[in-house]
Amino acid sequence: MDNPPKSSTPLYQSISDYLNSIPSDHPLQISLRTYFLSLSLSLGPSLLPFILSQKTRRKGGFTALKHVLKREFGVSGFAFAMTAGVGGGAALKRLFDTFEDNEPSSNPDSQNSIQLTSAFRRFISKLSPTQKTFLANIISSFISISLLQLPQRSKTNNNQCSLHSVPKRSSIPLTSPLSESTRGRTSATLDLTLLLLVRALDSVFRSAVLPSSYRSKAGDVGVDGIGVEENEEMRKQKRQALTRKVDAIVFWACSARIMWCFFYEPQRLPRSYNKWIMSIANIDPRILSALRAIRADKWSYTQRRSDPADLVTTFSKDLGYPAAWGDPKILPPYGGEGATKVWEALGVQGRNAVGGLPCEIVHGGLAGHNCYANAGVRGLKAFGEALAIYLPVHVLPILLTRPQKLLQLSTLLSTLLNILRSASFLSTFVSSIWFTVCFTRTIFLAKLFPWISHDFWDGPFGCTFLGSLVCGSSIWIEQGRRRGEMALYVLPRAIRACLSEKWLKSGKRSVKFAERLTFVLSLAILLTSSSHAPDSLRGLSRWTLAFVMKGPSNGFWKTKRKDTGTPSTPTESTEPSKKSDEVVEKLGHSLDTLN
Structure with missing residues (x-):
């Protein structure tokens, strides 16, 4: 007896046909x-x-x-x-x-159902x-x-x-579930919840500020003789300009909170985020320890106290300066002529009429006592590191999609301009902090108010606070459409930094219910929103x-697919080429935000 013929179609092919x-x-x-x-x-x-x-x-x-x-x-x-x-x-x-x-079904036996x-x-x-x-x-x-x-509920034993x-x-x-x-x-x-919260709030805000524009019939004319569609487009552009301004303000506020927490409460930020800021800012951790000691009242110019005693003196010696330059028992707590006499005795230059730590120590030995040179050198270093970050971010998407575009002069110049613009943003972010710190405690404000002690100028609401406020304004250097994605990137971290640690770690039911x-x-x-208002979403x-x-056939994801029997129209065949530039741009934004 002959065996029945086996199906010549493999299992995976059957599954593929069914899915298609x-x-x-x-x-x-x-x-x-x-x-x-x-x-x-x-x-x-x-x-x-x-x-x-x-x-x-x-x-x-x-x-x-x-x-x-x-x-x-x-x-x-x-x-x-x-x-x-x-x-x-x-x-x-x-x-x-x-x-x-x-x-x-009218079944009399199931009237209740x-x-x-x-x-x-x-x-x-x-x-x-x-x-x-x-x-x-x-x-x-x-x-x-x-x-x-x-x-x-996994059991723990010695064999595990x-x-x-x-x-x-x-x-x-x-990926993290909660333990018992x-x-x-x-x-x-919590991080995932805050990420979704920020994206959802952005969707709601854009739905309110940027409602879907209606389409009118050709020939419709507005009140001022302008076509209704053209008039609506003008209003849409104004709303987009408004959202970009809001994005910049959100980024500024978030970066101020994040940088302040970096200086004083790093436990509120992800550890990897702290390391990244530390590497970009190029700041010695002993300076951070001194700032936190001032906030905790363990270091004081006015009270001549340092706990531990060698908190900054050893750092001063490591930089090649006298240990007395880092001793609050010797350093002048106020400005004026008395401070100038102390600096002459200690051999410190360029610090007349102001007190506090010498800028040579604050700069970490970089650029000596010149505050302008210190900000400039750190900005240049940050610019070089930013180029290494943004170069693959902007070039890689083009290489993966349409490498021949790089041979076009317009594309090459546009890509280079975007790279330089992004690197300038990050460089300005870093240098503005350093310059504002020196502007506050040395160049201007401390000289203008010499009777205010450096316990305030070097405290949590002095130079570092103003530096945290100023740095976020560098977002205006970036392109308008990129500000929104960057604001959405930092906003979850800023919200996390504002939540009470005591409440989050209390284990109360209110925490779990709220999350x-x-x-x-x-x-x-x-x-x-993805189904009924996709225009309210943006970015990732x-x-x-x-x-x-x-699916991948939607929007900018659209790619060429095998025809299933319906002849393709000229519009369908040319759609991928029309969307290729959007793919390059959006992939660049995606990779940029992942950095």
């Missing part, structure tokens, strides 16, 4: 895109330490690797939880539509499409945060890997949700 047969906005398609995108964001950073470390060759390394894989692929992993939130919302929305269209179903159908029918989408996303978002915050052999999830803010006890530490999902409510509303707003949130919710 369903729309790109089908809940299954949305779930698959969400899962693999989320998995790449969470699993990559988790596996990187194992790739770079030699611990994977040991038994403990493989145990830790197994733990990470089990965590990331588990129900409480970031990928599964976000898929439940995004894909689950799309599935519930489709279920609502199906439920509203189908009439219940029929009545309940009819009541729910009447409730659903009264909702608008936007409200139904929002309701579905509210439910799925609650499921998502509940999965992310599932407690870890130690904590130091497993990458800490707190270093990966997108949250007292004494902040929620591991869950914020997460649910924020994610629901973003998902609803818009591009990511456009890909997740509608």
Whole structure:
């Protein structure tokens, strides 16, 4: 007897054909895109330490690797939880539509269920499409945060890997569930919640300030004889100019708070963020220790106190200056003629009529006592480091998409101009802090008010406070459309720096309730906006949700696809080339914000 013929179509080909047969906005398609995108964001950073470390060759390394894989692929992993939130919302929305269209069967044995179903159908029918989408996303978002915050119930014993052999999830803010006890530490999902909150608030603000422009018939004329469409476009440009100004103000306020926390409360900022600021600012940590000692009243010019006694004297000697230059028992606390006499006795130049630490120590031995040279040299150093950061950010997207564009003089000049502009922004950010510090404590303000002690000028509301206020104004150097993404990048960190550490680490139910409510509303707003008001989204949130919710054939993600039988029109065939410049620009913005 002959065996039945086997199917010549491989399994993966059958799956591929099935996926291609369903729309790109089908809940299954949305779930698959969400899962693999989320998995790449969470699993990559988790596996990187194992790739770079030699611990994977040991038994403990493989145990830790197994733990990470089990965590990331588990129900409480970031990928599964976000898929439940995004894909689950799309599935519930489709279920609502199906439920509203189908009439219940008239089975006399289930009258109660029929009545309940009819009541729910009447409730659903009264909702608008936007409200139904929002309701579905509210439910799925609650499921998502509940999965992310599932407690870890793994038993600990001697055979299991130690904590130091497993990458800490707190270093990966997108992937961390809560453990059973949250007292004494902040929620591991807090960074993700604040990120969603900022993007959702931005969407709401843009919906209010930039409503969707209506299209009128050709020939319609406004009050002043201007076409309605042209008049609407003018209003839209004015609103965009307003939002760019708001973006600049938001960045300025956020950078002021972040820099002040960098000086005095670094525990409020991510550790990696502190290290990055430290490397760009090129400041000696002993200067930071002195600033924090002044704030804690452990260092005082007026009281002649230093705790520890060698807090700055050793730093002064390391720079090649006398130890007395860092001793508050000798340094003049006030300005005036008395301070000038002290400096003459100590051999300090260029500091007549002002007190406090000599600028040679504050500068860290760079540029001597010349404050202008110090700010200029640090600005040039920051400019060089910024070029190394922004060069690949601006060039790499073009190389990946259309490398031949770099051979065009206009594209090359535009790219170089964008690189120089971004580097100038970061350079001005750094140099303005240093110059404002010296302007306050040495060049002008301290000389203008010599009766005010340097406990104030070098304190938390003196030179560093003014420097933190001034540095954010450098955002005006950047392009207008980039200010918004940069403001959205720093705003979550600024909000985190404003929250009470005591309350966040208290373990109270109010903390968990507030975070869950914020997460649910924020994610629901973003998902609803991506379906009904995509123009209210921008930057990474818009591009990511456009890909997740509608697939790679939507918007600037549009690429050439195989024809499924419908002949392509000239418009469809030329669409990718029209969008290529947008791809280059937006990929550059995406990579820039990741830095």
